[in-house]
Amino acid sequence: MSEISVNLDDAVIPFRIEDAAVRGEIVRLKSSIHEVLKDHDYPEPIARAVAKTVVLTALLGSSIKFKGRLIIQTTTDGPLNMLVVDYHTDGSFGNAGKFRASARFDAVKLSELEDINDAALLGAGQMIITIDQGDDMQNYQGIVALDNIDLEAAARLYFGNSEQMLTEVRLSAEYDVEEKLWNAGGLMIQSIAAEGGSNADMNEDELKELQLADWENARALMKTVKDFELMNPKTDSQGLLFQLFHEKGVRCYVPQALEAFCQCSPERIENMLSQFSQEERVEMAKDNPKKPGYIQVACDFCGREYEFTAEHFSQ
């Protein structure tokens, strides 16, 4: 095992059910998801959907074995009309996977919603999952049509389309009123080919049958998990896996830490503002009701505010 110490409150752990053709990943997010959400003033249902999408991004992104990015973006006609989560990894388990998130929503549409759930928040549109594999490689892009389906169903469709793998995903997020902290968690299992090994005498059909039986068994167990158990502080990730799959046994692999981050900087904002004409910048500064004479820009991801005068660009 590795000597890297990882706080399992903010980590993803890959695992394998012993003697079964099933692999998976389990995610917990605590201070990292709180870090992302505290700077955004999202209403609770929006924050919950953002947190669940971050969990999904970590489940998908942690299997990237190279320096790259995974981006999940939804564009839909529901109250939550735009959602983007960006996951960065250097491809090693030694360094944390880093994520940031941003959402746009329509407060009026949100207030009119009778039954608040992911599917209703999103409405119809699409989810685009992009894997950016770095400089020389072509991006991979998977598109899932959203038509009043929840995030878990969208994830199942993505895996069905892109990897043609039987996949089950659970996502959960909740604001802890006592601790005043957001918690989130998720669990994913995937059906993999049954191996020879102790089944060396089996033919291909028998192995396929075995794979399917393993899958149905694991899926039935996963269905017994309650949402709160996915982020219950009393049972950590390994405890939950053991609770579910103890009959066969579970092998956990090296966990990967997860943390919040942002890439914004004064230089990036300056660069963005330099694309406008000086005339436009003068107008922006003049029309700023919060602080006339200054152009103020808040980062969509972390909320950090930057300010410049128009004169700054005329030099």
Ligand SMILES: [Zn+2]
């Ligand atoms: Zn930022």
